Amino acid sequence: MSAPALDDDAHAALQTAAEAGLHRIPVPTPFAIGDVNTYVIEGDGLALVDAGPNSATALSGLEQGLATHGWAITDLDVVFVTHQHIDHIGLAGEVARRAGAEIVCLDLLEPVLADWNAFAQQDDDDAFLLMSRHGVEAHVAEALHAVAALVRGWGAPARVDRTVRAGETVTLAGRAFEVAWRPGHSPSDTTLLEPSSRILIAGDHLLKDISSNALIARPMGLPFGPWEGARPRPTPLLQYRESLRATREQDLALALGGHGGPVVDHPALVDERLRAHERRADDFHAILTDGPMSAHEIATAKWGEVAITQAFLTLSEVLGHLDLLLADGRIVEDRSQHVIRFRQA
Template sequence: MSGRWEPGSPEARQAEGAGIFCLPVPTPFLVGPVNLYLIDDDPLTLVDTGPNSGLSAEALIDGLAALGRRVDDIGRIVLTHQHMDHIGLAGVLARRSGAEVVAIEGLAECLGSYTEWMAADDAFAERVMARHGIPDDVRLALQAVSSSFRGWGAPVQVDRLLAGEASLEFAGRTLEVFVRPGHSPSDTVFLDRDAGILIGGDHLLADVSSNPLIARRLEWGLPGRAADEALERPHQLEIYLESLAQTEAMEGIELVLGGHGPAFRDYRALIAERRALHERRAGKIRGLLEEGPATAHGIAERMWGNVAVTQAYLTLSEVLGHLDLLIAGGAVTSEEDDGVVRFACA
């Protein structure tokens, strides 16, 4: 679980002084509450919505009321990425308020065809898991869990499409838009350059590493392309590290408002810390392979034990991401036999 937003902290006061208010709402997930951000400008804008649940809706309504606002006052809803703890209530809120829904183009297709997209994601995950050694019974259990979670999200029609390097205009500010895939394929961050504030979604979090989960590319669209997708599995950690490098090079950021946990200031130090974490983890995985060749799931079991079963897709994503780095560096090789990939020290 991540830490929590800290009301009354210097960081919170700085954000509020710039007209950006955090509205934490509960989620049913291990990560804990998700931070929504209300931008008190014209139009009144909500960044992310929380999952599709009564508890989340109630917390949002209460948070708005504490600021003298109602759902009906929201004029624009902006979405940072496709995960259901961030987009689940978007459709409900848009219908109630008449707010314009804004997101990048690939995310718009995902959200408009939410049920079909989730089914394609599950089918893709099934093929990746089978190819990398996760047993049939574990895959079946994970698919059941994934299906049970789908109700926390819901379809929503996106009204305005954003391109990378676009901007969102308000009466009193401009938000610059930057696409930063990695944690998900659709991660988008928003910079209020005059205030020095970056609204970062889950791209970079203060207390926990933003796990680069293996996912279908947005450009694959619907329907999925069956087995071809598993063979073309995106190297999600490499994509994420490139996005971190792009954020590291940005100027004018004094404060980062994340999708979970407290706000933070020294984003470059945190990026260096995350990069070092991934280097250490890659080294550990290379060491585990000295025990002998293994599938990615087998490596996860060596590393985390039973957690590799209960959190099989998360740990598989972690291991495959670091194996991609090791293969690119010439430290590890891979070989496929009867549809299953095994890795070994080079």
């Protein structure tokens, strides 16, 4: 389902951003979350942050959004990509080609964009193995693996012209932004802070209306090929909590997220996200009162029969919160069998 409609505070915050030369352009996606937010940085030229999925519908939506400001794709000088998910990267290469623009991203993300098809295949294979190790039925894992092969077409490879590192300052449309690496929702999450306006372009790192899922994924820099398959270390939710805490300490006027409206009180939102993680972990701990269970069994105990299309997403959520319980010493993980199980400590 789509994000809620913007309220008056959100409209006011977007107006503040627009007056600072940061313009939100929603682009349609085929996914349940609805539109993805791209942002145009207006300055000495135009820079686009994120691009939408690889579809004619998304391209048309981007063109129409630009036209409302009197711009065209050919006016863009640079495309900056915040992270590796297909609703953000899919059109980057096509937009850059049409505009004659350069693509810029975090250095860790460059190999993913350059070899998208191999990366997507590896990512799907990793997810299949993860589901197998954590109790998802074989026919469900196989069906989702087949669907993933179709879905990956919403992404596309893109040639990266310039990379930046965490902690550096990048110039986009003649304006300076501080680059931060905030892994958790994805291994490549990158945010851009303009110190002069105190506005953060946050990608999917911090969203106003929904809590970003800390999706299980191979860490950046890990080579292609087989892996153990239980899940990566450090685990995404624990990484994400550290990333949220780092963002909480930044001095921000507002944060512009990749979906939904802007965040105007980021410390309060971060605190609520962290508390919500702890409440959900308590829920899973209580479920384990009945004895050892796989992560998928915990998911079905919590939500009932899980739709095939949601199997990996729910598994990522359960595993993230189980890792929080493991870090606190409240549960024990048993890897002695192919299907991993957890029990109360």
